[in-house]
Amino acid sequence: MRFLLEVSMDDEALAKDPVGELGRILRYWGGNLRHYPMKAGDGSEIYDSEYREVGRWRIEQGEGVEREGAA
Numbered sequence: 001m002r003f004l005l006e007v008s009m010d011d012e013a014l015a016k017d018p019v020g021e022l023g024r025i026l027r028y029w030g031g032n033l034r035h036y037p038m039k040a041g042d043g044s045e046i047y048d049s050e051y052r053e054v055g056r057w058r059i060e061q062g063e064g065v066e067r068e069g070a071a
Contacts, residue, residue, distance in 0.1 A: 001040055003058075003059055004059075005029075005056075006046075006056055012048075013048040013050055032044075041059065043058030
């Protein structure tokens with residue numbers, strides 16, 4: 001399985017303070033994960049500090065993780 005987290009950096013709050021906003025998102029969703037069984041198909045939208053949707057996390061079933069640059 002793979003855990004994927006995607007956040008658009010084009011959002012106003014993220015463009016203004018990317019380190020602070022990404023830190024807040026990671027802390028919030030890190031604490032919120034206990035509400036999910038953490039199995040393939042789980043996921044949720046991600047919101048910035050102004051409650052605008054800026055991304056999504058999800059768990060996918062996968063046979064392995066391919067890394068960029070791997071041959």
